[in-house]
Structure formats: structure tokens, C-alpha cells
Amino acid sequence: MNTNLKAYKQAAMMKTDYRSQEANLFKRVTFGLIEGKANPDGIGLVRAASDNRLLWQTVVNLLRDDQNRLPAPLRAQIISIGQTVIREIDENATGKLDVDFLIDINTQMIEGLAAQGEAPPMAAGPQSERRGA
Amino acid sequence: MANSVNTNIGAMVALKNLNSVSDSLSSTQKRISTGLNVADAYDDGASYAVAEGIRSDVKAIGAVNERLAVGKGMIDVAVKAGENISKSLQDVRVVLTKLSDEALNATDRANYNAQYTTLKEDIDNFIKDAKYNGVNLIDSTTGQKIISNVDGGNIEVKAKDLKTDVLDKLTAVTNATEAAALIADGAGVDDAMTELGTGMNQLAADSRRVTNQIGFNNAIADATNTGLGAIVDADLAKESARLQSLQVKQQLSSQALSIANQSPQSLLGLFR
Numbered sequence: 001m002n003t004n005l006k007a008y009k010q011a012a013m014m015k016t017d018y019r020s021q022e023a024n025l026f027k028r029v030t031f032g033l034i035e036g037k038a039n040p041d042g043i044g045l046v047r048a049a050s051d052n053r054l055l056w057q058t059v060v061n062l063l064r065d066d067q068n069r070l071p072a073p074l075r076a077q078i079i080s081i082g083q084t085v086i087r088e089i090d091e092n093a094t095g096k097l098d099v100d101f102l103i104d105i106n107t108q109m110i111e112g113l114a115a116q117g118e119a120p121p122m123a124a125g126p127q128s129e130r131r132g133a
Numbered sequence: 134m135a136n137s138v139n140t141n142i143g144a145m146v147a148l149k150n151l152n153s154v155s156d157s158l159s160s161t162q163k164r165i166s167t168g169l170n171v172a173d174a175y176d177d178g179a180s181y182a183v184a185e186g187i188r189s190d191v192k193a194i195g196a197v198n199e200r201l202a203v204g205k206g207m208i209d210v211a212v213k214a215g216e217n218i219s220k221s222l223q224d225v226r227v228v229l230t231k232l233s234d235e236a237l238n239a240t241d242r243a244n245y246n247a248q249y250t251t252l253k254e255d256i257d258n259f260i261k262d263a264k265y266n267g268v269n270l271i272d273s274t275t276g277q278k279i280i281s282n283v284d285g286g287n288i289e290v291k292a293k294d295l296k297t298d299v300l301d302k303l304t305a306v307t308n309a310t311e312a313a314a315l316i317a318d319g320a321g322v323d324d325a326m327t328e329l330g331t332g333m334n335q336l337a338a339d340s341r342r343v344t345n346q347i348g349f350n351n352a353i354a355d356a357t358n359t360g361l362g363a364i365v366d367a368d369l370a371k372e373s374a375r376l377q378s379l380q381v382k383q384q385l386s387s388q389a390l391s392i393a394n395q396s397p398q399s400l401l402g403l404f405r
Contacts, residue, residue, distance in 0.1 A: 014202065018226025018391035021401050028404075043262050046213040050265055051404065057202040057347075058400055061195030062393045064354060064361065070395050074384045076364040077377055078392075083367060084374040086202075090344055093209040094216060101371055108378035112385030113392070 023113035029055050030106040039101045046093055052102055054090045056082040081105060193283040194354045201347050203266050204279035204290060208340045211270040214263035215333045218256050218299065222329065224250050225303060226322050232312035246306070253303050260295050271295040271332065288346060290339045293332035299325040319359045 029051050036045030060082040062068060063075040070078075085105055088098055228249045232242065263271050270277065270292045278287045302325040306312045315321030356364070369377070393400040 018393065018397045018401070019389075021397075022391050022393065025401065027402065035317075037248060041217065043210055043213050043217070044209050047206070047265055049204075050209055051267045054199065054202045054206065055403060057198055058195075058403055059392055061198065062396070062400060064191060064195065065395060066361075067395050070388065070392070071384075072392055073364065074381065074388075076361050077381055077384075079361065080366040080369045081378055081381065084369045084371060085364075088371065090205070093205075094213045098371065101320075101375065104375055105378045107278075108382040109385070112382035115386035 015049055019113050023110050024120050025055065026113065027112045030110065033099055033103050033106070037103075040097075040099075045097065045099070049089045049093045049097055049099075049102070053086055053093075056085045060086070125129070190283065191354050194350045197280055197283060198347050198350050200280050201288075201343050201350070202278065204288070205340065205343050206265040206346070207268045207270055207277065208290060208336050208343065210265040211263050212333065212336050213339065214259045214271060215295075215329060215336065217259045219326070219329060219333075221252050221256050221259070222299070222322060222326055225249065225256075226316055227317045228252065229306070229312045229322060232306055233309050233316060237309065249303075250307065253300065256300050256303075257296070259308045260300065270336065279343065281343075282350070288339070288342050290343070291335050293328075293335065295329065295332060298328035298332070302328075307356065 008088070013065050027085070032048030032051055036042065036048040039045065063070065063079050063082075068075060085102060088101060092098065228245050231237065231245050232249065237245070261269075262273050263269050268277055270290065272292075272294065274292055274294050276292045277290045279290060280286070281288045302321050304311075304315065304321070306315065317323070355361075366373075391397065
């Protein structure tokens with residue numbers, strides 16, 4: 001996995017926006033799942049699923065933080081999905097893993113993150129507060 | 134305040150009210166912009182300190198769960214390797230049974246012997262390949278201590294040396310008698326299967342402990358956390374998750390924020 005990761009880190013350094021870096025991280029992990037799917041009895045699939053679990057566990061942790069600025073309903077929805085993904089891996093990592101399910105979910109995340117959102121709200125936050133003049 | 138309202142009592146009262154409205158408005162804004170009831174120490178010093186404490190607790194629990202997820206990966210990879218080794222051991226038994234036949238001609242004996250060697254090489258490779266995150270739980274007896282709670286407690290995942298306990302039991306066979314000895318009750322293959330079973334049972338038990346601990350930590354994090362508990366669907370079915378992921382895609386697309394907006398490195402530094 002190390003050569004892949006080096007490639008990722010290089011790509012990560014070239015791009016400064018976090019969304020596309022996060023999309024890239026999902027892509028790497030998803031690629032591992034697609035590769036692993038070709039050999040369902042192999043250890044590669046278990047490793048890829050474990051990487052996917054670690055990724056989603058971290059995503060869930062980040063979204064659970066009340067300081068996260070994504071809208072709460074969206075955070076809750078991603079956490080719910082993340083828990084379903086983690087449960088699928090916990091229960092079936094060494095058995096009948098639904099790899100297509102994991103790949104589908106990750107693909108939606110990749111496409112969502114890869115889309116260009118609205119311009120970053122530069123002036124948002126505390127500066128916009130105006131106390132009684 | 135540039136406006137002169139000093140002489141107008143009514144205007145003064147109105148202004149005072151206006152200021153207080155705008156104060157509460159800005160504190161509402163703070164709540165909305167941070168998603169927290171208490172955004173900073175100006176709102177309520179004591180509550181802020183508590184909120185900060187909770188926030189760091191939840192973060193610490195998250196960090197512990199990430200370590201546990203890595204530990205779970207190590208165990209799952211080892212268990213999968215064990216299953217593959219188990220299949221190979223069954224094939225080994227079949228081949229050894231053929232080899233134990235005194236009447237086998239020399240060519241067939243050579244062929245079966247080659248198969249036996251290949252199966253042993255497979256088992257060796259399964260053992261060597263069972264690594265996750267640089268750790269192999271079946272190639273030595275060096276276990277792993279995985280941090281399990283925010284107080285520094287840990288779960289010790291036991292390792293088993295399957296090279297010594299399984300592979301080395303499959304000694305070379307030069308004739309039918311040696312092959313027969315290896316498949317006798319309680320000897321060679323039988324012994325290897327028992328040892329493998331012991332190792333797998335231990336891994337399964339450790340796996341359950343890790344899963345339970347993650348679940349327990351999640352429950353604590355959800356209970357301590359103010360915001361999301363009520364709107365997270367803990368039992369989302371796979372089909373609903375698929376549908377919801379489409380909505381998530383739409384909503385993420387319209388966002389400029391990243392998932393880890395508060396601490397990008399925690400996600401991006403994941404697979405160093």
C-alpha cells in the first residue's frame with residue numbers, strides 16, 4: 001500500500017483544497033475495494049475493507065464534533081451511513097462482505113466531494129457579528 | 134454612540150431594548166455558527182469550560198476508536214488468513230492420505246509430494262501475508278496492546294505463531310509410513326488443526342472485545358455529545374443507506390466545506 005500512499009501524498013501536496021484531497025482519499029480506499037473484489041477469498045479484500053472501516057470511523061468522529069461546520073442534518077445523515085458501513089464490515093469482513101454496497105456509498109461521497117461547492121464563505125464567522133453600533 | 138438621545142427617555146429605553154435584542158441575537162448567531170449551545174467563554178464561563186471538557190472527551194474517544202478500528206483490521210486480516218490456512222490443511226490431509234498408500238507408484242508419489250510441498254508453501258505465504266498496518270498476529274507470539282479507553286486502559290490482542298504451531302508440524306515425507314504417521318489421530322495434521330483452532334478462537338474472542346469496546350465508546354460519545362444523538366439513525370438499513378448516500382452526494386455538492394473542516398490533517402494524515 002505504501003507506493004499508493006506516496007502517490008496520494010504527492011497528489012495531496014499539489015492540491016490545496018481539502019475537499020478534493022478528501023475525495024482522493026475516498027478514491028484510494030475505494031480502489032482497494034475494487035481490486036479486492038476481484039479475489040473475494042484473498043487477504044487484500046479484508047485489508048481494503050479494514051482501511052475503509054478506519055476511514056469511515058474517522059469521518060464519523062469528525063462529524064460528531066459539534067464544532068464541525070457542515071449542517072447538522074447532513075452530519076447526522078453521513079454518520080448514520082457511516083455506522084451502516086462500519087457495521088457491514090464488522091459483521092462480514094472475513095465472510096460474505098457486500099463489497100458493492102461499500103463501493104456504491106464511497107462513490108457517492110467521492111462525487112459529492114469532487115463537485116465544486118459554492119465559493120468558500122470568507123467573511124463568515126465572528127467577523128460578521130455587529131453588536132449594537 | 135454618536136446619536137444624541139440623552140434627552141429623550143423613550144428613545145433611551147428603546148435603544149436599551151434594541152441593544153439587548155442585538156446582544157441576544159449575536160449570541161444566537163454564535164450558537165448557530167458553531168453548532169454549540171455555548172460558543173465561547175463570554176456566553177457563560179462555567180458552561181463553556183464544561184462544554185470544552187466534553188468536546189475534548191469526545192475527541193479523545195474518537196481517537197481511541199480509530200486505534201481500535203486499526204486493531205480490528207489486524208484481527209480480521211489474521212482471521213481471514215487462518216480460514217485460508219484451514220482450507221489448505223484439509224487439502225494437506227487428502228494428499229497425505231494418498232501418500233500413505235504403500236502401493237503408490239514412484240511417479241504418482243513424486244506428484245503428490247510436489248502437491249504437498251506447494252500446499253506448505255501456500256500456508257507459509259498465508260502466514261507471511263497476514264499483515265495489517267505493519268502488524269502480523271500469526272507469525273510470532275508478540276501480541277498487541279490496543280488503547281481501549283480515554284483513561285489509557287487497553288485490550289491485549291494475543292498473537293499466535295502459526296509457523297511453529299502449524300506449518301512446522303508438517304514435516305517432509307519420504308515414504309508411506311511417514312505420511313501415515315502425519316495423519317494419525319493427535320499427530321501432525323490433527324495437531325496443526327487443533328493449534329489453528331485455538332488461535333482462531335482467541336482471535337475471535339479478541340475481535341468481539343474490540344467491537345464491544347468500540348460500541349461502548351460510541352455510546353459514551355453519543356451520550357456526552359449535545360447535538361446529534363437524536364437525529365442519527367443508529368439502525369439504518371443498507372438499502373436506506375444507499376438512498377441516503379444519494380442525498381448526501383447532492384448536499385455535499387452544494388457545500389464548499391470539507392468533511393474535516395476543523396482539523397483537516399486528522400483525515401488526510403490517516404494512512405501515513
